[in-house]
Amino acid sequence: MRAKILIVDDDRDILLSLENRVTWMGHEPLTTTNGKDALRLIQEEAPDLVLLDLELPLLSGLEVLEQVSAISPRTTPRDEGVPQASVTYTTPLIVILTAYGTIERAVQAMQFGAFDFVPKPFTADHLTVVINKALATVALHRQVETLRKEVDAPFKSIVSTSKEMNAQLAMAKQAAASSVTVLLLGETGTGKEVVARAVHRWSPRSTKPFIAVNCAAFPENLLENELFGHEKGAFTGAAKREPGKVEIAEGGTLFLDEIGDMPLTMQSHLLRVLQDRTFYRVGGTQEVRTDVRFIAATNKDLKQAILQGTFREDLYFRLAVLTIALPPLRERMEDLPVLIDHFLNRPSNVGLCKRVTLSDEAFQALRHYPWPGNVRELENVLTRALILCPGTIGPEHLSLPAPSPSMTSALPVDPVSDPDVLLFSYHKCMDTYSQKLIEAALRRNGWNQTKAAAELGLQRTYLTKLVRQKQIPVKPPANPSD
Numbered sequence: 001m002r003a004k005i006l007i008v009d010d011d012r013d014i015l016l017s018l019e020n021r022v023t024w025m026g027h028e029p030l031t032t033t034n035g036k037d038a039l040r041l042i043q044e045e046a047p048d049l050v051l052l053d054l055e056l057p058l059l060s061g062l063e064v065l066e067q068v069s070a071i072s073p074r075t076t077p078r079d080e081g082v083p084q085a086s087v088t089y090t091t092p093l094i095v096i097l098t099a100y101g102t103i104e105r106a107v108q109a110m111q112f113g114a115f116d117f118v119p120k121p122f123t124a125d126h127l128t129v130v131i132n133k134a135l136a137t138v139a140l141h142r143q144v145e146t147l148r149k150e151v152d153a154p155f156k157s158i159v160s161t162s163k164e165m166n167a168q169l170a171m172a173k174q175a176a177a178s179s180v181t182v183l184l185l186g187e188t189g190t191g192k193e194v195v196a197r198a199v200h201r202w203s204p205r206s207t208k209p210f211i212a213v214n215c216a217a218f219p220e221n222l223l224e225n226e227l228f229g230h231e232k233g234a235f236t237g238a239a240k241r242e243p244g245k246v247e248i249a250e251g252g253t254l255f256l257d258e259i260g261d262m263p264l265t266m267q268s269h270l271l272r273v274l275q276d277r278t279f280y281r282v283g284g285t286q287e288v289r290t291d292v293r294f295i296a297a298t299n300k301d302l303k304q305a306i307l308q309g310t311f312r313e314d315l316y317f318r319l320a321v322l323t324i325a326l327p328p329l330r331e332r333m334e335d336l337p338v339l340i341d342h343f344l345n346r347p348s349n350v351g352l353c354k355r356v357t358l359s360d361e362a363f364q365a366l367r368h369y370p371w372p373g374n375v376r377e378l379e380n381v382l383t384r385a386l387i388l389c390p391g392t393i394g395p396e397h398l399s400l401p402a403p404s405p406s407m408t409s410a411l412p413v414d415p416v417s418d419p420d421v422l423l424f425s426y427h428k429c430m431d432t433y434s435q436k437l438i439e440a441a442l443r444r445n446g447w448n449q450t451k452a453a454a455e456l457g458l459q460r461t462y463l464t465k466l467v468r469q470k471q472i473p474v475k476p477p478a479n480p481s482d
Contacts, residue, residue, distance in 0.1 A: 003048040003135050006030045008038040008064070009097065010056055014120075018051060021124055025131065035059025039067060047092050049134050054098035054105065062108065065094055069113040089115050093134045097122070158191070158198055159342045162332035168324050169195070175322045176202035181274065183259075183319045184297040186326030187459070189376030192297040193257060195326065200253040205293055208252030211245045216261035223266055225282050234283025246279060246290050253293045259319065260300035260311060267312045274318045294319070301460045304450055328462070329371040329378065336367060339375060343382040356386060358393045365395045372457075435470045438463070447476055 007018045010033045022029040030045055032038050036058040042050065050068075054061035068090050090113035098105065099120040109117055115134050118127065160166055175182055176199045184192040193212065200210045218226050229244030246254060256262075262270065273279045274294065278287050296319045305311035329335070340358060362385075371377055385397040438456070445451035453463040467474060 003027045003138070004030065004045065005131070006032070006038065006041055006045065006047040006050045006092075008032050008035070008050065008056065008061070009053040010034065011053075014053075014097075018127070021127060022131070025128065027131075033057070035061065035064045038064050042068060042092065048138050049131065050092055050094045051097055051131075052094050054096060054109075061096060061098070062105075062112065065090070065096070065109060065112040065114060068092075068094065089113050089137070093138060095130055095134055158194055159338050160332065160335050161338055162327065162335050164327050165332050165335065168326060169198075171322070172199050172324050173202050175199065175324075177204070179203075179205075179293045180321045181293075181319055182295045182321070183323045184295065184326065185302075185323060185459075186297075186299060187328045187374055188299050189374030190326040190328055191375050192299075192326060193255065195324065196253075196255045196295045196297060199295060200255075200293075203253070203293065205252050209249050210253045210255065211249040212255040212257060213245050214257045215266075216258035220263040220266055223263070224269065227266075228269070228279050228281050230282035231284040234281070238283070241281070244281065246273065246292055247288070249292045251291055253295060256294065256296040258298060259296040260298035260302055260305055264310070264312065267315050271312065271315045271318060274315075299459075301450075301453075304454075304460060325461075329374045333367065336378075337363075339378060340366065340382065343379050344386065356389055356391055356393055359395075361395050362393045362398055365398055365400060369400050434466070435472060438466060438470070438472055442472070442474070443476075447474060449474065 005022050005027050007015060007022065007029055008031075009015045009018065012033075015031055015033065019029045019031055030041055030047060032041055033056075035056040038050070038052065038056070039059065041047070052061045052064060056064070059067075093115040094113070095116045095118060096105075096109045096114045097118050097120060105117075115137065116130050118130055158169060160169070172182070172195055182196075182199060184195055186192050196212075197210060200206060213226060215223060225242075225244065227244045227246055229242050229247055230238050232238055232241050256270075269279070273290065277291065278289050280287060302311050302316050302320075306313045306316060329339075340363070344356060344358065366378070366381075373380070381398055381400065382393075384399060385393045388399075389397045438452070441452040441455050442449070445455060449463055449467070450460050453460045456463065458466075466472070
């Protein structure tokens with residue numbers, strides 16, 4: 001990379017020598033002879049690297065370093081061999097040059113965030129090595145920041161005008177300031193990970209890692225290793241100690257997705273971490289302490305899982321310090337226009353298709369679709385439409401799926417042949433049809449709402465809400481013939 005390098009030295013001969021060396025290396029030099037101008041140039045020119053003498057007029061090199069350290073963002077090394085508690089460097093990186101190279105001065109400079117310390121006299125080759133090392137760190141830092149933005153981009157925006165959704169987000173923002181454990185509930189595709197990342201961004205831990213683990217993606221023995229890591233020799237192929245996700249997330253947030261699918265044995269291990277903030281690596285005997293904020297998410301009814309013996313009640317109460325329930329898309333259809341606009345006009349669509357519009361017919365098709373996959377399904381439908389459409393998205397570009405055969409076989413009536421259904425408008429038709437569907441499921445399950453909800457693929461609380469809204473009887477009729 002061609003870098004902009006600021007050289008600050010009150011010795012004209014050294015200044016010229018350094019300027020020639022920087023130019024010879026293919027970089028752009030800036031020069032000044034005093035600390036006051038050095039601060040001004042750092043702010044105005046935003047150099048990539050500063051070569052700073054300690055003994056300067058107006059402001060000393062240490063004073064310049066101290067002021068830059070106070071006002072600038074910091075760069076933290078992220079190599080495997082560098083501990084997380086290691087020194088952070090100023091931005092821009094600063095290399096100290098001085099003829100008074102004592103250990104005390106070196107330590108003081110490093111405490112203020114200097115990248116390196118080069119005593120005078122120095123050779124041109126030594127200086128070249130130091131400059132190349134510093135610029136490699138700058139390039140690595142920029143690459144990491146770019147990758148972080150790319151990773152976080154799909155999770156940045158929470159788009160909603162729904163009162164219910166915004167009430168849940170307001171609760172999440174309040175919880176973010178503390179380190180309490182948060183439990184996110186909601187159907188698949190409602191945006192649980194988006195909210196989890198938002199809580200992390202809003203929290204004092206935002207500069208530390210956000211690590212996500214899908215608890216349903218690993219068998220029990222691998223999940224333990226994924227979370228807690230292992231010691232050398234813990235099993236065949238364990239050639240060295242490897243940290244788990246809990247250690248990697250130190251100081252930050254660990255997001256446990258699909259917590260309802262975690263095996264019971266692992267639940268007891270997780271409970272210990274939540275209670276004591278300690279754990280053991282696989283094959284280890286030394287206790288490891290951790291400082292991690294936990295956020296868990298599930299699309300399952302954990303209270304029902306407790307009754308069925310598949311989820312620990314004590315773990316549930318540890319996780320549910322603050323519970324946030326995300327409503328499905330069908331309950332926040334007022335968000336549909338803003339979500340459509342967001343997905344059709346986001347920057348990541350560049351190259352997929354030219355700017356498109358959505359026809360009224362396509363919008364009505366989206367509005368009348370039940371969205372079992374929620375916001376994630378909407379995103380996929382619109383992305384596919386962007387690729388297929390010539391400029392205006394019509395219903396034919398949406399490719400909305402028909403009801404699955406399993407759902408069709410469970411329907412109590414045929415909407416095409418039922419004259420009562422056909423007399424209504426679309427919304428009245430769907431309302432009547434869903435009411436008959438729920439009533440039929442309740443009858444088949446002996447009016448047990450938990451079993452009916454499981455059969456319909458709904459959360460128990462959501463079914464109860466529907467039953468109340470539609471005034472559906474929850475007990476068998478007194479006359480069996482009714």
